[in-house]
Amino acid sequence: MTTPDAKRHMPYPLEELIAELRELLGERGVSVELAARERASVDGSRLSPVISAQLPLGLADVVAYPTSADEIAVVVGAASRLGVPITPRGKGTGNYGQAIPFTGGLVLDMTKARAVVSVGDGELTAEAGATMVSLEQAANKADQQILMYPSTAQSSLGGFLAGGSGGTGSIKHGSNHQGFVKALDIVHADGTGEIVHVEGDEAQKYVHNYGTAGIIVRATIALEQLQDWRGFFASFDSFEQLLPLMRAFGELDPLPRLTSGDLSTLADALPDDPAIPAGRASLRAILDVSTVDAATALVEAAGGRVEDVREGPQTSMKISMMSYNHPIEWLQKAYPDTYFHVEVSGDPLIDRIDEVHAVYPGGMLHIETAHGRPIGMLAGRYSSPEEVFAGFDRLAELGVGYHNPHQWFVDFEPARTRELARTTDPNGLLNPGKLVDATLATGAKVS
Structure with missing residues (x-):
């Protein structure tokens, strides 16, 4: 049954979609219960006090739980044919609001589509909902290892590829768009529900764009010899x-x-x-x-x-869970309502550390190495968004590269993604609100 809040803002045939999804997935594969919709409408963005002040930013009208790549495809086909917005979701561990359904509609929870399809020599194929730790375990059984996994190793493969960037293993292999992905199976929002196979450079176009140009249902990633x-x-x-x-x-x-x-x-x-x-x-x-x-x-x-x-x-998992964003989470647990962070990179993190720490009150750097350069998370005591953003110019003056983690816009190759989405998502149904003009993404990136 359509809920009162859904009726108020719903310009699409929700009841028709719900009926069709129940035919496709069964009663247990679809939910319009408020508790389920609320759970599916939040992610880890409470890590950012800037975003937290704006929550809640959206509420799903319906949540679907497909159990395979093929089921994901038919769900996307049904929703896009009926003009219902689709917000893809993995484990919901992203920190930047990518999985929040700004305009309501359908949240596509893909965590039940978690089959490891095959493990070959130098590559592994799995469905979007497979966790990164399960992929590492499958690779290890074949005397191999995945090139990288995020600090939240229970994240899903699709979520890591669409929303993540790097993690454990990035010191050697860089980001997840740099040789990690060999091929993808994608579904576009064109109403067909067909799975499109892309490889090589074509596959990279769908990495780290939050599912705004196509939804990853299956991926083939690179492996290397186990160490x-x-x-x-x-x-x-x-x-x-x-x-x-x-x-x-x-x-x-x-x-x-x-x-x-x-x-x-x-x-x-x-x-x-x-x-x-x-x-x-x-x-x-x-x-x-x-x-x-x-x-x-x-x-x-x-x-x-x-x-x-x-x-x-x-032990490796423990160390991974104390890397990247996780030190900020531990600081926030120990000192509630105190810390925010900014992603930073470059030699000044080592050579000019006192000046880097001085950018924000209470400044403290969590430092790592990726692809031959220092990277890290610069934490500071939070006072206001203006104070956070003002620090970006000071970081740039020091020669520090930064990335603003307090916004949900696609800021990796946004022009390329917008061009792709013109044909793959002609009606703007895929994760609405995340693919915007680059000038709106405050402090997006400095290399």
Whole structure:
């Protein structure tokens, strides 16, 4: 039954779509219950106080739960034929509002379409809802590993490709549009419900654009030979002792899978772990076992101490979950209503750290390495959006690249995506509100 709030704003035949979806998916494959619609209408954007102040930004009219790539396709076909907006959704772990249904309509929850289709030599094919950790496990059984996975390893493949950018493994392989994707199966909003197969450069056009040009239903990603990894934990009296090691660890051969460093503030906010002692700057890394001795020598030469070296995939997962955005989450848990963050990159993160920290009150950098350069999350004490945005110019003056994580616009190749969407989504039904003129995306990017 159509809910009262849906009737107020609904310019499309919702009842007809719901009936058709129930025919396609069964009663359990569709929900119009308020609780289900509310759960499907939020993501991890509460990490941003700028976005949080604007929540809720939208509410689904109906949620569909297809269980396969083929079912995703027919659902998209039905909704687009009837002119109903479609917001694709994976695990909802994105931090920037990409999965919020601004205009209501259908939220397409793809987490039940999670089959690993095949594992071959150097590649793996899986449906959009498969979690990244399940793909890593499947690859490991074939003596291989995926090139990268996000810090939230329970994220879905489709969500990571459409909304993510990098993570564990990016120190070597860069972002997920740089050789990670070999082929995609896509559904366009043209009413046909047909699956379109794209490979190579054509596939890259659908990566990191939030599903605004087509919805990923299945993907083939690159694999490499499995390595014997160790979780490496070190600590230092000061953050300044740690910083040069971000470059030095980036010269180890083989490269680490991840390097990650923080001020003592993070160690004080984390659950107790003797490998991450309170009051000390912390370095965590996922190292090839052959480089542990060299890494130990680097740490000791810098005045630090190695706290522990641990084996097993759970250790790697633990270190991953303390990388990228996750330190900010831990700080927010320990100190509610205090911190915001900005994504940053470049040599000044090491060479001009005091000036970088001074950009925002209470500034503190979480630092990593990706593709040969320092990257990180610069946290500060939140006061207002104006204070956040004013810092962008100061970062640029220091030579720091930044990305604004407090907006939901597509800002990676937006012109290319808009051009593609003219034919793949002629009526603007795919994730409405996310593909806008680039001038509206405040502080989008500086390289």
